[in-house]
Amino acid sequence: xxxxxxxxxxxxxxxxxxxxxxxxxxxxxxxxxxxxxxxxxxxxxxxxxxxxxxxxxxxxxxxxxxxxxxxxxxxxxxxxxxxxxxxxxxxxxxxxxxxxxxxxxxxxxxxxxxxxxxxxxxxxxxxxxxxxxxxxxxxxxxxxxxxxxxxxxxxxxxxxxxxxxxxxxxxxxxxxxxxxxxxxxxxxxxxxxxxxxxxxxxxxxxxxxxxxxxxxxxxxxxxxxxxxxxxxxxxxxxxxxxxxxxxxxxxxxxxxxxxxxxxxxxxxxxxxxxxxxxxxxxxxxxxxxxxxxxxxxxxxxxxxxxxxxxxxxxxxxxxxxxxxxxxxxxxxxxxxxxxxxxxxxxxxxxxxxxxxxxxxxxxxxxxxxxxxxxxxxxxxxxxxxxxxxxxxxxxxxxxxxxxxxxxxxxxxxxxxxxx
Numbered sequence: 001x002x003x004x005x006x007x008x009x010x011x012x013x014x015x016x017x018x019x020x021x022x023x024x025x026x027x028x029x030x031x032x033x034x035x036x037x038x039x040x041x042x043x044x045x046x047x048x049x050x051x052x053x054x055x056x057x058x059x060x061x062x063x064x065x066x067x068x069x070x071x072x073x074x075x076x077x078x079x080x081x082x083x084x085x086x087x088x089x090x091x092x093x094x095x096x097x098x099x100x101x102x103x104x105x106x107x108x109x110x111x112x113x114x115x116x117x118x119x120x121x122x123x124x125x126x127x128x129x130x131x132x133x134x135x136x137x138x139x140x141x142x143x144x145x146x147x148x149x150x151x152x153x154x155x156x157x158x159x160x161x162x163x164x165x166x167x168x169x170x171x172x173x174x175x176x177x178x179x180x181x182x183x184x185x186x187x188x189x190x191x192x193x194x195x196x197x198x199x200x201x202x203x204x205x206x207x208x209x210x211x212x213x214x215x216x217x218x219x220x221x222x223x224x225x226x227x228x229x230x231x232x233x234x235x236x237x238x239x240x241x242x243x244x245x246x247x248x249x250x251x252x253x254x255x256x257x258x259x260x261x262x263x264x265x266x267x268x269x270x271x272x273x274x275x276x277x278x279x280x281x282x283x284x285x286x287x288x289x290x291x292x293x294x295x296x297x298x299x300x301x302x303x304x305x306x307x308x309x310x311x312x313x314x315x316x317x318x319x320x321x322x323x324x325x326x327x328x329x330x331x332x333x334x335x336x337x338x339x340x341x342x343x344x345x346x347x348x349x350x351x352x353x354x355x356x357x358x359x360x361x362x363x364x365x366x367x368x369x370x371x372x373x374x375x376x377x378x379x380x381x382x383x384x385x386x387x388x389x390x391x392x393x394x395x396x397x398x399x400x401x402x403x404x405x406x407x408x409x410x411x412x413x414x415x416x417x418x419x
């Protein structure tokens with residue numbers, strides 16, 4: 001009676017159970033004809049066969065055993081029981097516990113997904129997924145570290161290249177200055193000798209003229225007067241005197257430029273030492289004097305005539321030069337640039353102010369980044385202010401402050417400790 005009651009309960013729920021079996025995925029049911037055509041299937045079987053219930057056109061096949069095996073046992077209703085493989089022979093393969101039944105020209109395939117095994121596999125997959133996620137996070141972290149290292153190496157490489165270029169330029173400048181010293185010296189000396197000899201020649205002419213006057217020979221005096229007028233000796237004496245004076249001034253200017261170049265290169269002063277900062281600034285100004293004149297810029301230096309500072313002279317010259325070049329590039333023809341030096345108790349301030357286009361607020365915090373430049377491609381490397389920052393901040397333990405108003409002015413203030 002109790003078993004019959006249970007059977008009745010199952011019968012009462014048979015319709016719902018049948019519907020749920022059609023929708024479920026743990027039990028796969030499919031009905032085929034003897035030609036292998038799928039006639040009906042629930043959701044699970046459609047999933048394993050890669051089809052849907054409206055089309056019933058399988059994308060996957062029975063691999064082991066294949067469908068022909070189910071046709072060989074004609075007299076048995078149960079034609080197969082065991083593990084069945086469904087797949088596409090390439091990248092899809094399902095292994096299911098199955099039973100296959102045959103009645104006349106219809107074949108029923110019943111397959112079960114091993115749920116406990118699936119849970120176990122899911123656990124394994126979860127662990128593997130977690131490990132993969134950890135590896136991905138580690139790879140992302142390592143990638144960021146490598147990118148940072150690569151950027152640092154690239155920056156270092158460019159700085160080294162720039163340093164080598166500056167060193168080569170310094171050697172060239174120093175060499176040229178040295179080679180120019182000798183010819184300038186003898187030209188300068190010859191000018192003094194020439195001035196002396198010319199004076200002696202004209203003095204001799206005057207002595208001859210005086211001696212002739214004393215003889216009273218009027219004919220000879222007239223001849224001398226005609227020769228002086230014909231050859232413009234009075235004009236020549238005055239003009240030669242002016243030419244020698246101007247030539248000496250020109251040679252002195254060349255000597256000053258050569259000395260500024262030699263002082264700017266400072267190859268013999270690569271270590272820290274006490275120098276006259278104003279002298280350093282003057283030598284740096286001489287490097288950009290042509291550009292200042294070319295753009296008709298009104299340049300002004302405000303500061304003491306002498307000021308001793310303990311620094312790396314060559315590198316400091318480079319930093320000041322970089323700031324001045326940026327200011328010259330920023331101003332329009334006829335603009336203004338000022339360099340102001342102030343002496344405080346334990347530090348010295350160098351302020352370069354220009355009335356150029358200014359620095360927009362959105363890029364102000366990037367101007368010291370390596371390779372960042374607002375100049376057209378090919379016009380700038382983006383290393384000038386970056387190198388300046390390293391020279392002032394890292395080498396001299398100083399600071400750099402930037403104040404800028406767009407289309408009005410920009411002020412860059414270099415602060416260097418006295419020691």
